[in-house]
Amino acid sequence: MLPLSGERLDAKGIVSDKLNSIDTLRGSSTVKRGFAHMLKNGVVMDVTTVEQAQIAEEAGAVSVMVLDKLPSEVRKAGGVARTASIRIIEDIMDSVTIPVMAKCRIGHVNEALVLQETDVDMIDESEVLTPADELRHIWKWDFTTPVVNGARSLAEALRRIEEGASMIRTKGEPGTGNVAEAIKHIKKVNDELRTIKSIYDSGDNQELVRMSREFKVSYDIVEQTAKLGRLPVVNFAAGGIATPADAAYLMSLGCDGIFVGSGIFNSDDAKERARAIVLATTFWNESDKVKEAQKMIDERQSMIGLDVNTLELRMQDRGGSA
Amino acid sequence: MSLTVGVLSIQGDVQENMLSSKSAIDELGLDVDVVDVRTPEDISQLDGLIIPGGESTTIGQLSLVNGSLKILKEKIQSGMPVLGICAGMIMLSNTANDKIIGKTDQPLLDILDIKLERNSFGRQKESFESDISMDSINIPKFHGVFIRAPSVSDVGSDVEVLSKFNERIVAVKKGNVIGTAFHPELTEDTALHKYFINLVNKSKN
Numbered sequence: 001m002l003p004l005s006g007e008r009l010d011a012k013g014i015v016s017d018k019l020n021s022i023d024t025l026r027g028s029s030t031v032k033r034g035f036a037h038m039l040k041n042g043v044v045m046d047v048t049t050v051e052q053a054q055i056a057e058e059a060g061a062v063s064v065m066v067l068d069k070l071p072s073e074v075r076k077a078g079g080v081a082r083t084a085s086i087r088i089i090e091d092i093m094d095s096v097t098i099p100v101m102a103k104c105r106i107g108h109v110n111e112a113l114v115l116q117e118t119d120v121d122m123i124d125e126s127e128v129l130t131p132a133d134e135l136r137h138i139w140k141w142d143f144t145t146p147v148v149n150g151a152r153s154l155a156e157a158l159r160r161i162e163e164g165a166s167m168i169r170t171k172g173e174p175g176t177g178n179v180a181e182a183i184k185h186i187k188k189v190n191d192e193l194r195t196i197k198s199i200y201d202s203g204d205n206q207e208l209v210r211m212s213r214e215f216k217v218s219y220d221i222v223e224q225t226a227k228l229g230r231l232p233v234v235n236f237a238a239g240g241i242a243t244p245a246d247a248a249y250l251m252s253l254g255c256d257g258i259f260v261g262s263g264i265f266n267s268d269d270a271k272e273r274a275r276a277i278v279l280a281t282t283f284w285n286e287s288d289k290v291k292e293a294q295k296m297i298d299e300r301q302s303m304i305g306l307d308v309n310t311l312e313l314r315m316q317d318r319g320g321s322a
Numbered sequence: 323m324s325l326t327v328g329v330l331s332i333q334g335d336v337q338e339n340m341l342s343s344k345s346a347i348d349e350l351g352l353d354v355d356v357v358d359v360r361t362p363e364d365i366s367q368l369d370g371l372i373i374p375g376g377e378s379t380t381i382g383q384l385s386l387v388n389g390s391l392k393i394l395k396e397k398i399q400s401g402m403p404v405l406g407i408c409a410g411m412i413m414l415s416n417t418a419n420d421k422i423i424g425k426t427d428q429p430l431l432d433i434l435d436i437k438l439e440r441n442s443f444g445r446q447k448e449s450f451e452s453d454i455s456m457d458s459i460n461i462p463k464f465h466g467v468f469i470r471a472p473s474v475s476d477v478g479s480d481v482e483v484l485s486k487f488n489e490r491i492v493a494v495k496k497g498n499v500i501g502t503a504f505h506p507e508l509t510e511d512t513a514l515h516k517y518f519i520n521l522v523n524k525s526k527n
Contacts, residue, residue: 002338002508017450019488024452031449034469034508037335038375038408060384062333062377097420097440098377099470121446121470145447282332282384283360289388 002037004029005224005232006161011141013164027144029166035099035122035146036167036234039063039257043247043278044101044236046070046261048084052270053092053100059274060282063099063121065259066092071128071175072262072303075313081129083111086118093119101148106319107133116145122167123147127318128174128261135322140164150238152185152316154192155215158225159322161233162217168231170255171316172239175262177305179246181316182239186253193230200226239316242267242302244280244293251284268301324353325526327370327519330394331358332384334376334409338507339515343372346515352523362393370403370522373410375469375505378418378440381409382429395431403498403525404433405518411494411501412438412472434496435478442473442490442503454504456485456493461513466492466504473503498525 013027025031042062047053053064068084069077083104093100099121104111106125111132115123125138127150137160140147146166151157157168170189172182199207200223212222225232237250238259247258258281264274276296283289308314329339336358343356359365371394373381385391398404398414406414413431415438420426422441443450446469454466466487474491477483484493484500492503498521506514 019452022452022488024450026448026450028451030467030508031451031469034467034505035446035449037338037508038377038469040335040337040376041331041333042377042380057379060380062380093445094422097423097426098379099446116447119445119447278380278384279387283388 002030002033003224003228003232004033005228006221008141008164011164013141013143015144032146032166033233036148040234041282042257043281044257044259045264045274046259047092047265049088050091050095052265053096055271056274057096057098059271060278061098061274062257063101064092064096065101065103065124067103067128070262070266071315072177072266074128075175083115083129086114089118089120103129105129106131107136107138109138112138112143112147116143120145125149127171127315131318134319137163137319137322140166150316152188152320154189154196155217156320157189157231157235158215158217158221161231162221165233167234167236169236169238169259172237172241173308173311174239174315176240176308176311177242177263177303178240178308179242179250180240181308182237182241182250183253185239186237186250186255189231189235190254193225196222196226197229241277242305243297244276244290247277248280248284248290251281257281262303266303267297269297272296273301324355325369325522326355326357326367327372327522328357328359328365328368329372329374330381330385330410331360333380334374335505335507336374339372339374339407342507342512342515343519346512346519349512350516350519352519354519354522360388360390362389365390365393365397368397368402369526370518371397371405372518373404373406373413374507375408375410378409378412379426379428382413386429391429391431395433398431398433398499401498401525403518403521404500405514406499406501407505407507408469408471408503411503412440414499414501433499434481434494434501436474436481436494436501437476438472438474440472441470443468443471446470452487454485454487454492456514458482458484459495459517461517464506464513465509465511467508468492468504471503
């Protein structure tokens with residue numbers, strides 16, 4: 001069963017229907033978080049065209065994420081990055097059987113509503129796009145469509161879950177081909193989970209409530225998460241993943257799955273690389289298979305990575321203090 | 323002799339099914355091990371198997387790659403009980419059509435003679451919870467969690483319909499093979515996992 005910490009039973013996104021006098025419930029935490037559980041141990045790939053989406057599906061991706069530009073191209077182009085063209089999203093939805101996600105700007109309620117109306121399977125409130133509101137994220141409980149958010153720490157993850165996020169991913173540093181930040185973020189979340197678990201086990205409620213104030217979230221969600229010893233929603237790795245070995249390493253750190261952004265379709269061997277990253281994610285704990293996957297790609301075809309310390313734009317800081 | 327039930331660990335909600343199976347086994351007081359399995363060698367040791375929810379295209383392609391699809395089919399045909407959930411039921415079918423895309427050429431196990439429609443109830447926004455019943459296996463009320471769920475539009479003469487939701491078939495059975503469109507592992511109710519564990523136990527004793 002699913003842990004439903006922080007669940008709001010009166011959320012506007014929950015819809016009670018009667019189907020031929022049978023009661024049904026849509027948009028509940030079970031249904032929204034449950035969707036993310038079906039993606040576990042899988043790879044979600046960023047795509048910008050129907051052709052890329054089909055390559056992703058053939059490679060064994062569990063879902064595709066539609067963007068106007070890949071994160072690395074967003075970096076180069078500068079200016080304001082917004083949600084993708086609805087026509088392209090619809091064309092992709094009509095051409096693959098796997099779920100289709102799309103990104104909206106942080107805090108941009110109506111971009112998210114447009115994506116919900118388009119019927120995408122999940123919305124990513126993403127730091128890759130230019131934030132519409134630096135101080136407020138979307139109140140995601142109002143949505144029947146599940147929403148995923150990025151996080152660099154346990155505090156950020158719990159803040160997003162309290163706003164109604166049905167899934168969390170690390171932020172990493174998108175569009176860099178540099179996996180270091182994603183590793184840093186998942187290790188930080190894991191560390192902090194271990195800390196609150198040991199505080200909970202020792203019965204020190206005084207310390208737990210202090211942590212909740214530091215995290216800027218309710219005591220309840222900290223207590224429930226501490227009791228579980230893990231996030232109450234599925235947690236993927238994202239941001240800078242470019243090779244099969246990157247994916248396998250993040251899986252070994254306890255991530256539930258992988259998002260790959262620019263790493264695949266910005267390389268010169270997209271088809272092979274897409275397949276290889278799926279293989280390495282599935283068989284991450286079998287070193288011979290990860291080696292075979294890594295052998296499928298050519299390092300000379302990999303996207304040129306960026307040093308995170310000299311970046312002009314750090315996407316991960318967007319919306320991070322809110 | 324203790325029995326071993328495996329959860330196919332290629333992609334999807336493997337842990338959730340292992341937890342539900344362990345709860346079911348505790349409640350039944352049986353001596354059964356629950357393991358996650360992926361390789362043909364591990365699969366060949368099993369007394370029962372659960373194919374979990376996930377993406378059927380991914381599970382199909384990758385179990386074909388590592389050679390487990392072939393041994394799965396042989397084991398099921400020789401009588402090993404199997405519970406296929408959502409993507410797992412799609413894997414057990416002989417033809418899968420997507421509601422929008424039409425016929426798919428994804429790798430399938432071809433065990434159940436059923437006409438299956440993927441994403442039958444619509445996309446994620448239409449995913450829902452509702453009570454259903456499986457009277458013929460003595461589960462009169464069960465909470466069904468349907469996530470981008472498939473449904474069965476027609477069954478062959480040897481396939482029993484276990485449950486319908488709004489005139490659509492959502493659970494089927496043929497001998498020791500069970501398929502459901504909904505996710506028992508996302509609820510606290512272990513009734514279906516208990517039924518399955520009992521089926522494994524009976525097939526060995």
